[in-house]
Amino acid sequence: MENFSQRLNSAIRRTRSPLVVGLDPRLSLLPKTYESLVTGTEWDQAQAFREYCCWVIDVVADLVPAVKPQLAFFEELGPAGMQALADVVRYAREKQLIVIGDGKRGDIGTTAQAYAAAYLGATSAWGMDSLTVNPYLGVDTLQPFLQVARARQAGVFVLVKTSNPGSGDFQDLAVTGGELPHGADPTTLYQCVAQHLDRLSREPAAEIDGDGLCEIGAVVGATYPAQLQALRSVMPRCWLLIPGFGAQGGSAADTAGGFHPDGLGAIVNSSRAILYAFDPADRSHQWVDAVRQATVLANEQLRADTPAGNL
């Protein structure tokens, strides 16, 4: 089997798209067609999530390389939601989509290992291709995720600079005393995290593909384009997963700095702008067209305004 980065690159080249469709199912936003399930038990509601997400997967599978289910929304429905998540992941993988589980997990030692096994391991009930991870607990807590991921040719995306307004509270703090892998001073916390990821991407265990990218990624928001561009050069072997495009206010051009000149190295997430690109009161199947058109449009914007046009 190809490694994570090779598979992601193949999917991007096949679709000529760096777009990730975020699967954020919300009861209050689903098309009215699902109303009877939405007002039912949590198992009915989970069935609505399952059906809607699988339907979206059908609509976008030939247009994009990856989908990103947001675990929180499935967890909100309890065990029923977690079962729906497993079914959605399996369906997406059957359709050749790379699945990025957005769980932002993080813990120490054997607990980190358990999270990694839960979502990325060989006997995982969810069997995702990659998982988002929070670095606050330290570099030693990233290693179990990387080890489990590597054993199954999966990937890990570490939060660096998030897209929310308050991301600066801690991430932007000026720091001193951080480890300096390049001899260059990291000036902020998020830069320090990025330098550690760069160092990890240069270790012998890292699985570099033919395009110079590996199984380690960083989450960097489209809402901070200058930082995005700087971070691209700090960690050239790491994928950048860029949220904040679309409903959160980032434009396609804002994501351009995250790409390598060949159009690889970055994937751009859009959730609400695609998933709910329809009149919520619509009871016809117009929303099928609306979701597909929103995906096509996002692809066109990314090809026009970023190096993804070179794919």
Next chain:
Amino acid sequence: MENFSQRLNSAIRRTRSPLVVGLDPRLSLLPKTYESLVTGTEWDQAQAFREYCCWVIDVVADLVPAVKPQLAFFEELGPAGMQALADVVRYAREKQLIVIGDGKRGDIGTTAQAYAAAYLGATSAWGMDSLTVNPYLGVDTLQPFLQVARARQAGVFVLVKTSNPGSGDFQDLAVTGGELPHGADPTTLYQCVAQHLDRLSREPAAEIDGDGLCEIGAVVGATYPAQLQALRSVMPRCWLLIPGFGAQGGSAADTAGGFHPDGLGAIVNSSRAILYAFDPADRSHQWVDAVRQATVLANEQLRADTPAGNL
């Protein structure tokens, strides 16, 4: 209903104990009695987790105020594990134990809200009394957790200084430019997080109890006793949840600095040293005694070497 801090205080006074029993079920460590379930399907394995955790709850319920299920270990068993978690939480609450869900969740905006609703909300499938949360994404991402928690008289424990060897990689970085609620310079990232928690604990929305404590807590490892003592004075209204006691190497005396003089304000977690305080090959019911004795011993150590003796 009493608020979170009142309930926690009542439970601590009733048991004269600040000890939290960490529910970290591991297939490889369960008593041999569970062997047939352990080698079965994931539903069998989840049943072993359910039975063992509920049995531990029976053994310790009159000795300790709270239990802390570690979500990762339940997630490792997929939806079956998540169902077992719900049953374990319900059972612990029936036994008057405060349940601290150790999930270290964190995300932005409506996603944070979904996590909070999932574990702390009025319609939560798990219905925990509190949840651990990761602050890396910023102070704005803590607010949805606090809002949902307050609506159900629940609590939130935010990671500040974790117990693992690598916790210093980012948490100990010297920072400048952080918000300075007291006019005092936070010198490290973890101190900056602590100052923000102190500020949140002084807002009108905070639910202060008769002992001057509120529904906001901080996670601070027993493995860093000097930092623990300093942090106690930085955020006097916040609970400190102290992991690292027992198997991770922290002694009872190492946790003393986390308490107020009256013996309140801190809770100390022990997981493996209690849960697996028996000969793993034991097929008799000696492990019932071993787990109870380990709990009694931990209580005695905490009463002897910390202000919990004043309870």
